[in-house]
Amino acid sequence: MSDIGSDGVLAGVKELSPIQKLAMHGLVFLIIFGGWEVGARLGYVNELILPAPTSIAYRLYEMFFVTGSIYWHYIITMYEATMGFIIGVSIGMGLAITAAISPVFRRYWAPYAVVFNVTPGIAVTPFIIAWFGFGWSSKIALAALVCFFPPFINTLTGLLHIDKDATELFRSLGSTKKQFFWKCQIPSALPIIIAGLKLAMTGALIGTIVAQFFSASEGVGILMQRFAFRLNMDGSFAALIVMSLMGLSLFTLMEYMDYKVLYWRRHSRMEEVGSKRKRKWLAENGDFSA
Amino acid sequence: MAEELVIQGSALGKQFGENVIAVEDANFTIPRGSFISLVGPSGCGKSTLLRLISGLIEKSGGDLLVRNAEVVGPRSDIGMMFQKAVLLDWRTSIENVLLPDEIRGTIDTDAKKRAWDHLQLVGLKDFEFSFPRQLSGGMQQRVALARLLQTGADIMLLDEPFGALDEFTRERLNDELLRIVEGPDITTIFVTHNIQEAIYLADQVFVMTPRPGRIAAQIEIDLPTPRNIDMTTTPEFNNYVQQVRDVLAGHLDGQPL
Numbered sequence: 016m017s018d019i020g021s022d023g024v025l026a027g028v029k030e031l032s033p034i035q036k037l038a039m040h041g042l043v044f045l046i047i048f049g050g051w052e053v054g055a056r057l058g059y060v061n062e063l064i065l066p067a068p069t070s071i072a073y074r075l076y077e078m079f080f081v082t083g084s085i086y087w088h089y090i091i092t093m094y095e096a097t098m099g100f101i102i103g104v105s106i107g108m109g110l111a112i113t114a115a116i117s118p119v120f121r122r123y124w125a126p127y128a129v130v131f132n133v134t135p136g137i138a139v140t141p142f143i144i145a146w147f148g149f150g151w152s153s154k155i156a157l158a159a160l161v162c163f164f165p166p167f168i169n170t171l172t173g174l175l176h177i178d179k180d181a182t183e184l185f186r187s188l189g190s191t192k193k194q195f196f197w198k199c200q201i202p203s204a205l206p207i208i209i210a211g212l213k214l215a216m217t218g219a220l221i222g223t224i225v226a227q228f229f230s231a232s233e234g235v236g237i238l239m240q241r242f243a244f245r246l247n248m249d250g251s252f253a254a255l256i257v258m259s260l261m262g263l264s265l266f267t268l269m270e271y272m273d274y275k276v277l278y279w280r281r282h283s284r285m286e287e288v289g290s291k292r293k294r295k296w297l298a299e300n301g302d303f304s305a
Numbered sequence: 306m307a308e309e310l311v312i313q314g315s316a317l318g319k320q321f322g323e324n325v326i327a328v329e330d331a332n333f334t335i336p337r338g339s340f341i342s343l344v345g346p347s348g349c350g351k352s353t354l355l356r357l358i359s360g361l362i363e364k365s366g367g368d369l370l371v372r373n374a375e376v377v378g379p380r381s382d383i384g385m386m387f388q389k390a391v392l393l394d395w396r397t398s399i400e401n402v403l404l405p406d407e408i409r410g411t412i413d414t415d416a417k418k419r420a421w422d423h424l425q426l427v428g429l430k431d432f433e434f435s436f437p438r439q440l441s442g443g444m445q446q447r448v449a450l451a452r453l454l455q456t457g458a459d460i461m462l463l464d465e466p467f468g469a470l471d472e473f474t475r476e477r478l479n480d481e482l483l484r485i486v487e488g489p490d491i492t493t494i495f496v497t498h499n500i501q502e503a504i505y506l507a508d509q510v511f512v513m514t515p516r517p518g519r520i521a522a523q524i525e526i527d528l529p530t531p532r533n534i535d536m537t538t539t540p541e542f543n544n545y546v547q548q549v550r551d552v553l554a555g556h557l558d559g560q561p562l
Contacts, residue, residue: 180391183361187385188456190408198407202395279394285436292397293434300414303421304430 066249074253085238085257092223092235093261095151099158100219104212107163111170115200121171128167136161136222140229154226154234161222162215169211173204206277213269220262235261309337311460311492312358316367319353326517327353331367333511333520338489342503342510343496344549350518351496355462358494359383371460381409384458388465390445392437398424398448399433405456416455423451426485443467443474450478454485461486463495476534479506483532504545505532512549514556522552 031039048068054060055067062070078085110128114121140157147153177200185195227236235257242250278284312335319328328350335341343351356362357369360379369376371383392401402420406412424433427447437445446467453461466482467475483506486493497503503510504526512522526545528536536542 178389178391180387180389181393183356184385184387184391185408186361187359187379187383188405188408189379189381194408198404199393202393279436279438282439285439289397289434289436289439292400296399296434300417303418304425 063246063248066252070249071252071256074249075256078253078257085235088233088235088238089257089261091151091233092220092227095154095226095234096158096219096223096261096265098151099155099222100162100216102155103159103162103219104166104215106159107165107167107211107215108170108208111167111174114171115174116196125171128164132164132168136218137225140225143226144230149230149232154223154231157226158219158222161225162218165211165214165218166208167211169207169214170204173207174200177203206280209269209273209277213266213273216265216269217262220258220265224258310334311337311372312494313370313373314358314367317354317357317364317369318366319350319357319362320365328357329517329519331520333523335492335494337492339508340483340486340493340495340506342507343494343513344498344500344503344510345513345518346498346515346553348518349513349515351513352464353518354513354520355385355464355494355496358460359385359462361385381456382458383460383462384453384456386446386449386453386461386463386466388468390437390442390449392445392448392452394437397434397436398429398440398451401437401448402451402455404452420451420455423454424448426454427451427481443470443478446470446478450482450485459491461491461493463493465496465498468497468499475502480532480534482506487531500546500549501537504528504542504549505534505537510545510549512552514553521556522548524548524552 051060051065052067052069055062055065055070060067110125114125136157139160143157143160144153147156181199181203182195185199190198223234224236227234228240231237235254239251239254239258242248242254274281274284278288312333314331314333317328317331318326320326331354343354345351353362357364358371358376360376360383364376371380393404396404399417399420402423403412403416406416406420421433424430427450429444429447429451432440432444437448440448449466463482467478470478479502482493485491495503495506507526510524510526511520512524513519514521524545528541528545
């Protein structure tokens with residue numbers, strides 16, 4: 016979202032005009048993919064190891080526009096990942112809020128969440144399949160399991176690390192705990208909570224696909240594996256790209272939420288929201304200065 | 306008319322844990338409408354004393370009366386301001402100023418009108434709908450001051466409110482603060498570690514010394530009001546500065562830094 020080039024990180028890169036920049040991007044793209052394509056076509060790269068970009072592109076075209084076979088797998092995978100995400104995030108945030116409110120819970124129960132986290136979630140896949148079967152529910156369960164921790168720990172951290180002065184301010188104003196929670200703790204924690212949700216989103220997709228690798232009859236994960244087992248490498252790569260597309264679309268969704276919700280972290284958004292509130296206030300109360 | 310005492314402390318003490326004595330044997334009376342500066346080096350217990358009066362922390366011994374009632378917790382006639390503005394980043398200036406009313410459930414057109422007027426009073430016309438991050442440090446403290454006024458508290462406890470600001474902004478805000486709290490109604494306690502500032506603002510300066518935190522001297526400042534910055538170069542003013550320094554030097558000699 017930010018333009019790294021204008022900051023210090025890439026200082027030293029000569030500023031180009033927009034057209035020159037576009038040309039640069041095109042050139043780099045062409046070098047990578049053109050080189051790859053030529054290498055594959057001339058037989059320097061084994062098609063079984065790395066198929067040519069055009070073969071992969073053709074596969075993708077076929078999946079989406081000729082047979083349409085990808086859509087069902089796509090929808091199923093997105094459904095499983097999203098459901099897993101919702102469940103995992105609800106449990107994670109629910110536990111975090113409970114732990115933030117109750118010191119007893121925090122001391123005696125929350126440590127188990129940490130033990131739970133250091134156990135690699137993916138390693139639990141065989142149990143999950145045994146408990147939830149081969150259908151959708153095992154994918155959802157693994158997705159939920161893998162993505163539960165970041166929202167938990169981030170929500171807890173965000174809710175507990177409140178500025179001491181803010182706490183004193185609210186106390187001196189005679190605030191109830193509930194008012195403090197909604198008016199201070201939750202909004203203060205939102206940036207770190209959303210950072211946790213972003214991690215969870217990726218986790219949910221990983222969980223779903225790993226569970227599909229293990230055993231599934233539908234989904235992009237099993238599709239990819241079927242291609243791979245048949246040494247259909249361009250199909251496998253096409254499936255991989257579909258996964259990236261899923262990740263990208265989910266990530267974009269989270270970025271959009273970030274942009275909408277955390278308006279006070281961006282100057283352009285503050286101006287937008289500020290003038291919106293001004294209009295609303297003037298409509299409701301009139302201009303007191305007038 | 307006899308002076309009305311709003312705050313009285315006698316043998317007031319605060320101990321943290323086993324052996325940290327933050328405030329010991331504090332005896333003082335504060336008349337209504339006065340401006341008291343608490344001055345002293347870091348760790349002398351001035352912030353602790355302020356928090357005792359605010360009801361945010363409990364005393365360990367002695368007596369502390371506000372309007373003749375023992376302090377048992379935060380009260381609505383006492384408002385606080387901190388070194389940091391402590392504004393809620395997701396709220397515009399006016400929404401921040403309205404926070405006290407929101408918490409007390411007293412938000413109505415009248416409250417909104419007062420919030421608006423308070424923002425004009427602290428010089429934030431046209432910044433009513435700015436977010437804290439769009440404001441400079443000085444402007445943020447102005448919002449915090451407006452919020453303090455909005456509480457309607459007539460006892461104002463200020464903990465180094467302009468300490469993080471540059472010299473010029475601080476001097477201007479000090480003058481504006483004096484203008485706002487002058488008169489017989491508002492009682493102000495102002496914590497600072499700046500001797501000149503303490504004297505310039507106050508009717509009375511409490512000099513505090515550390516380990517244990519004590520009020521070592523209470524000095525009446527008999528300078529004409531309203532104050533203006535030219536007074537800080539007069540011999541009278543410098544006499545007071547010297548008095549405060551002497552008190553601090555007497556206690557700090559031989560103490561480890």
